[in-house]
Structures are given as structure tokens and as C-alpha cells.
Amino acid sequence: SGDDIKAAAAELAAVLADMRAGVAFTGAGISTECGIPDFRSPGGLWSRNRPIDYQDFLASREMRAEAWRRRFALEPALGGAKPGRGHRALSTLAGEGRLRGIITQNIDGLHQASGVAEGQLVELHGNSTYATCLDCGTRYELDWVRARFEAGQGRAPDCAACAGPVKSATISFGQPMPAAAMARAAALSGACDVFLVLGSSLVVWPAAGFPVQAKRAGATLVILNREPTELDDLADLVIHADIGDVFEAAMAR
Ligand code: NAD
Numbered sequence: 359s360g361d362d363i364k365a366a367a368a369e370l371a372a373v374l375a376d377m378r379a380g381v382a383f384t385g386a387g388i389s390t391e392c393g394i395p396d397f398r399s400p401g402g403l404w405s406r407n408r409p410i411d412y413q414d415f416l417a418s419r420e421m422r423a424e425a426w427r428r429r430f431a432l433e434p435a436l437g438g439a440k441p442g443r444g445h446r447a448l449s450t451l452a453g454e455g456r457l458r459g460i461i462t463q464n465i466d467g468l469h470q471a472s473g474v475a476e477g478q479l480v481e482l483h484g485n486s487t488y489a490t491c492l493d494c495g496t497r498y499e500l501d502w503v504r505a506r507f508e509a510g511q512g513r514a515p516d517c518a519a520c521a522g523p524v525k526s527a528t529i530s531f532g533q534p535m536p537a538a539a540m541a542r543a544a545a546l547s548g549a550c551d552v553f554l555v556l557g558s559s560l561v562v563w564p565a566a567g568f569p570v571q572a573k574r575a576g577a578t579l580v581i582l583n584r585e586p587t588e589l590d591d592l593a594d595l596v597i598h599a600d601i602g603d604v605f606e607a608a609m610a611r
């Protein structure tokens with residue numbers, strides 16, 4: 359209700375007012391108001407399609423084609439999405455220097471779109487707005503992939519430079535985590551005064567290890583999520599409410 363939102367916003371605003379070196383950790387829940395479905399809510403992406411894991415992607419051209427068909431099917435939602443209230447609030451806090459960094463599990467590019475500097479953003483699971491060759495690392499824009507895909511009547515395209523497999527620049531289940539991003543996330547988590555978890559069910563590891571690390575290092579752990587998460591018991595402040603509603607009210611204070 360409106361009163362619950364007000365009470366939650368007051369608690370969050372009190373934490374934000376004292377924050378000097380905060381870190382935000384975001385999941386799919388910060389982007390649902392932007393029209394991008396999350397994974398595990400009813401009707402979420404998970405219930406529609408089990409994700410294609412890395413070994414299957416590598417193993418067959420048919421799987422690669424299926425992965426690209428699914429990626430293009432998401433384009434109406436992903437391609438047109440604009441940052442939401444949560445993204446905008448974090449961008450403001452980062453600009454003010456209260457937030458040292460944002461660690462995101464999201465692949466939608468909306469933190470960049472909200473104006474967060476590259477040096478303040480860690481993308482743990484990559485970015486779906488472009489593609490790379492898994493063998494030589496050449497970057498391809500989505501339009502290039504789509505044109506090749508359509509010209510080849512739905513055949514998954516190979517790298518123009520080395521004929522390697524071209525994959526959306528996201529990290530699939532079974533794919534090694536990006537080492538540089540993991541190291542940056544660990545450094546941020548180990549040295550922050552407040553760690554804000556926003557819109558993550560905290561079931562995907564190793565990503566869910568960062569809130570644990572921050573708490574052990576002495577940070578105040580805040581979890582803001584519509585539903586209970588795996589780590590609510592560990593948190594100093596748990597708010598079960600809508601991210602956009604609570605941030606909008608908290609930032610107004
Ligand atoms: P998740 O789907 O497991 O959890 C999202 C959580 O957010 C849920 O617990 C849900 O209750 C909550 N939520 C949804 N809308 C909310 C709102 N408006 N306010 C407050 N809470 C809200 O997502 P996850 O933990 O990020 O893990 C999913 C994995 O799937 C990630 O690794 C990510 O890479 C990927 N993914 C990304 C996107 C994206 O980029 N936007 C979307 C779907 C999945």
C-alpha cells in the first residue's frame with residue numbers, strides 16, 4: 359500500500375543519507391518495469407524456455423540457430439527498453455559519488471543507458487546488445503548477425519575472420535565467468551560501507567556470493583526485492599516492495 363511504500367522509502371532514505379562508499383548489486387527485477395521479464399517470476403523467461411547452456415551452444419549449429427532465434431524474439435522488449443526509476447536513482451547516486459560501483463547480473467545494457475560510467479559498472483553476465491566470436495573475440499553488432507542469419511535462411515553465422523562460433527556477448531550457464539569482471543566485483547564488495555541488492559532472487563552463483571562477501575567485510579546489507587530471497591536472513595534491512603516505487607519515494611526525500 360501507499361503507507362508501506364512510504365515506510366520502506368524512509369528506511370532506505372536513512373541508509374542512503376549516510377552512505378559514502380556504496381555498492382549496488384542488481385538483478386532482473388530492476389528492469390521489469392522497463393518491460394523486460396525476469397527469470398523466475400510466474401510467466402518469467404525461465405518458465406517459457408529453459409536456457410541453452412554453453413556446451414549445447416558449442417555442440418551444434420542447430421542449438422546456435424535456436425539461441426539466435428530466441429535472442430531476436432526478445433528484441434522488441436530489449437531493443438526498445440529505456441532505463442527505469444531504479445536505474446535512474448542509481449545513476450544519480452553514482453554521479454554524486456555516494457555509490458562507488460554497480461555490479462549487475464543483467465544483460466540488458468540499461469545501466470549504461472542511464473549514464474553510468476564504464477568504470478563504475480561491472481557486468482557479471484555480459485551484455486546481450488552485441489555479439490562476439492568465441493575463438494578470436496571479434497565483436498559483431500546485432501544487425502550484422504541478423505542480416506547473416508536471414509541471408510542464410512536461419513543458419514547460425516560464423517565469424518567472418520576465423521569461422522569460429524558467434525555468440526551473444528552474454529555468459530551462459532556452463533560458460534566460464536569473465537575473470538576481470540569477477541575481480542572488480544570482489545574488490546568493490548570487499549570495500550564498501552553499504553551493499554544494496556536490488557531485484558535479484560540470489561539463487562545464481564557465483565554472483566550471489568558478493569552480498570555474502572560484503573556483509574562479512576562489515577558492510578550494511580540491504581535487500582530490496584518483491585519476494586523473499588535466499589539471503590534475507592543475512593541482511594540488516596529487508597524490504598519486500600517494488601524497486602521503482604520505493605526508490606522514487608526515497609529519492610524525493
Ligand atoms: P531472477 O529472475 O532470478 O530474480 C528477480 C527477482 O526480482 C525476483 O525475486 C522478483 O521477485 C524480483 N522482482 C521483479 N520485479 C521486481 C520489482 N519491480 N521490484 C522488486 N522486485 C522485483 O533474476 P536474477 O536474480 O537477476 O537472476 C536471473 C539471471 O537471468 C541473471 O543471471 C541475469 O543474467 C539473467 N536475466 C537478465 C535479465 C535482464 O538483463 N534484464 C532478465 C532476465 C534474466
Ligand code: ZN
Pocket residue numbers: 491492493494495496517518519520521522
Ligand atoms: Zn573469430
